[in-house]
Amino acid sequence: MNSPSNFFISENNVPFIDYFKFGISVDCVIFGYSKGRVRILLIERDADPFKNSWALPGDLVSLNSNLDDAANDVLKNLTGIDNIFMEQFYSFGEMDRHPAGRVVTVGYYSLVENKNYNPVASSWAKSIQWFDIYNLPELAFDHKKIVMRGIQTLKRRVRYRPVGFELLPVKFTLTELQDLYEALLDSKFDKPNFRKKILSMDLLIPLNETQGNVSHRPAKLYKFDEKRYELLKDDGFVFDI
Amino acid sequence: MNSPSNFFISENNVPFIDYFKFGISVDCVIFGYSKGRVRILLIERDADPFKNSWALPGDLVSLNSNLDDAANDVLKNLTGIDNIFMEQFYSFGEMDRHPAGRVVTVGYYSLVENKNYNPVASSWAKSIQWFDIYNLPELAFDHKKIVMRGIQTLKRRVRYRPVGFELLPVKFTLTELQDLYEALLDSKFDKPNFRKKILSMDLLIPLNETQGNVSHRPAKLYKFDEKRYELLKDDGFVFDI
DNA sequence: TCAAAAGTGTTCCGAATACACCCATGC
DNA sequence: GCATGGGTGTATTCGGAACACTTTTGA
Secondary structure (H helix, E strand, C coil): CCCCCCCCCCCCCCCHHHHCCEEEEEEEEEEEEECCEEEEEEEEECCCCCCCCEECCEEECCCCCCHHHHHHHHHHHHHCCCCCCEEEEEEECCCCCCCCCCEEEEEEEEEEEHHHCCCCCECCEEEEEEEECCCCCCECCCHHHHHHHHHHHHHHHHHHCHHHHHHCCCCECHHHHHHHHHHHHCCCCCHHHHHHHHHHCCCEEEEEEECCCCCCCCCEEEEECHHHHHHHHHCCCCCCC | CCCCCCCCCCCCCCCHHHHCCEEEEEEEEEEEEECCEEEEEEEEECCCCCCCCEECCEEECCCCCCHHHHHHHHHHHHHCCCCCCEEEEEEECCCCCCCCCCEEEEEEEEEEEHHHCCCCCECCEEEEEEEECCCCCCECCCHHHHHHHHHHHHHHHHHHCHHHHHHCCCCECHHHHHHHHHHHHCCCCCHHHHHHHHHHCCCEEEEEEECCCCCCCCCEEEEECHHHHHHHHHCCCCCCC
């Protein structure tokens, strides 16, 4: 090693300019939830490579856009809606992952309430569809790997941070919440105990409203107390299901 | 939007080639532990920009190297040692984060047993030094942000995965282990209870060896049972301190 | 009045806590 | 013997698991 800097001259005598030939993309694992199933949104590609294959929504990042914005734009273009919860989870940079050149992709996941979003096929993609996470089609590029890591990340984070609430309507019942967690974590909880545990955290605000139109005792509606969570978090509180 | 593909033609009519002008780098937050203190390794830059500033060890990634390898190379060049535990934790891509152009950096953290590594200043850097994580100098680029996120990630992961063992010698005493966790999590544990908890996991192999040369009862040495951990993990076991 | 899901109370068990105590070694 | 840290046992408390039970609604 005889290079004066670790940034401006390579160790291998590669001209500096040759380092600036990467493409960056973002790929979004968009989780939705409805009727007890966790799903992700996939598009059917309408161009080569991998024409007609299912793939994650994503896009190359332009030089004047930052990563978070690029990920948000992808989602906005699909759903028309801004300000959706998104979080980066991992970057993938294998040399052969993209046929057009060296592209490093940054994986984001996002959680949306299914009902609110009816994404439509556009010039982007021939079609677009929700898929059950336990029953995915073949995927383009290395998107299978990306999805798997996204699912793994979600399953981990959902246990220790109240991200799950993003998947529900603002007002929800305790049973809906329990069903969601059972689907996310692929397990079953005892109803009384789940209620006790979640209520004892004091993170839900009970509303003076109930479900309507059900042929049984209507359930009380709650909403998540975001402010209180922020306060508790600063005090070292850890959400734990 | 009237682009036929989300990969090959931009939404903004930017020529395709203009997407491939990114630089990619890796930056390593290298944690070490000794004498009850968690430290990270920083280099003093010997070239502009930020000449003479402290910075994370890192390097631009070349077109024919993948990310994990690049991160490993950085560490190998510093310490001469290969096969160190490393894990990616977050990517940083703000537009103005590097004066030389658009560089997205992928953050890695690694855990090393302090004693084994006496990194030396090289052509890479004017000097190199361990810093207490609670007493860091000013850092170049956005490295402060990267370090902070690295520390946050370590503190989270250390609670639910047995990564901490990487920071200790292969053979260690229970008190050393406890001291490490107390330093990492910045808290205190009751000695008898810590021992019971950690031993009840059945993840430590007691050795027929003790400390030597101490003016008190010598402590028994243990080593981490990697194989058993892999087995348990597959069974859904979660390490939890 | 019945089905279905909401919602509550109570017991039991095991794990986490607190804390008192004994042990082995060097000096 | 005594200082020092290693190592153990036990009583208590608290939270989670199991489960039986009551309530409210629509049909």
